[in-house]
Amino acid sequence: xxxxxxxxxxxxxxxxxxxxxxxxxxxxxxxxxxxxxxxxxxxxxxxxxxxxxxxxxxxxxxxxxxxxxxxxxxxxxxxxxxxxxxxxxxxxxxxxxxxxxxxxxxxxxxxxxxxxxxxxxxxxxxxxxxxxxxxxxxxxxxxxxxxxxxxxxxxxxxxxxxxxxxxxxxxxxxxxxxxxxxxxxxxxxxxxxxxxxxxxxxxxxxxxxxx
Numbered sequence: 570x571x572x573x574x575x576x577x578x579x580x581x582x583x584x585x586x587x588x589x590x591x592x593x594x595x596x597x598x599x600x601x602x603x604x605x606x607x608x609x610x611x612x613x614x615x616x617x618x619x620x621x622x623x624x625x626x627x628x629x630x631x632x633x634x635x636x637x638x639x640x641x642x643x644x645x646x647x648x649x650x651x652x653x654x655x656x657x658x659x660x661x662x663x664x665x666x667x668x669x670x671x672x673x674x675x676x677x678x679x680x681x682x683x684x685x686x687x688x689x690x691x692x693x694x695x696x697x698x699x700x701x702x703x704x705x706x707x708x709x710x711x712x713x714x715x716x717x718x719x720x721x722x723x724x725x726x727x728x729x730x731x732x733x734x735x736x737x738x739x740x741x742x743x744x745x746x747x748x749x750x751x752x753x754x755x756x757x758x759x760x761x762x763x764x765x766x767x768x769x770x771x772x773x774x775x776x777x778x779x780x
Contacts, residue, residue, distance in 0.1 A: 593700035597622070600667055608664045611657070619701075620645060621658045625668060625690060626698040630718045632687035635659070669693045671725060674740030689741045695722040 601618040624641040635655040642655075662668045670688035692698040698719060699705065709716040728739045 593696055597697065597700045600662075600665065604665045604667075605658065605661045608661050611661070613658060613661065617642070617650075618658060621655065622662070622667070622697075622701040623703075625659075625662075626692065626701040629690050629692060629698055630721045632689055634687065666693050667697060669729075671739060671741045674742045689725075691722050691725050693726065695719045695726065698722060 597619075601615050601622070605618050606613045620642050621638065624638050627641070628638065635652040638659075639650070639652060639655050659668070663670070669691055671691055672688050692701075699709070702715075704715070709719060725739065732739050
């Protein structure tokens, strides 16, 4: 997908163009039919792999556990399977670079504030997530919540690219205390205001008073 934004006549415009969409289904089929089993020589069920990728796409941007994914799949599973089975599929998808979770960042190991330390679920390429869900640009524009999750995956991917060029890493941070997040936001807004409107120096004040 290609996104073009801008403002025209005082209204925000967002144009989505379809590029290379015909290649996505073929890529997805190659992953679930061949690559996910060939990566470590373990035979894996094609339909289950497809459902896990669909569930992963629905849960991208969250810290969902294997138990949540398993519950998401339970309605369509005829046989018993456990968390280890889910992790087997997930690890195989990671090895073929279909998905790439983002580890958590802890600023202080002795911090008393509880932190969410689970990895955040992301696809390496957000376009593959849309293929797993079977949706296109029109569907995303009609569901802005889904669009937001796909866009977040896109941002995470680009941040990784830029960070890698600087020999850096990208981590996520989420405090489980909502008040703490609001305090951080207030401090950031306060700093931005101070940066945008720096205090006048004594010389600037004198110069302005003479005018």
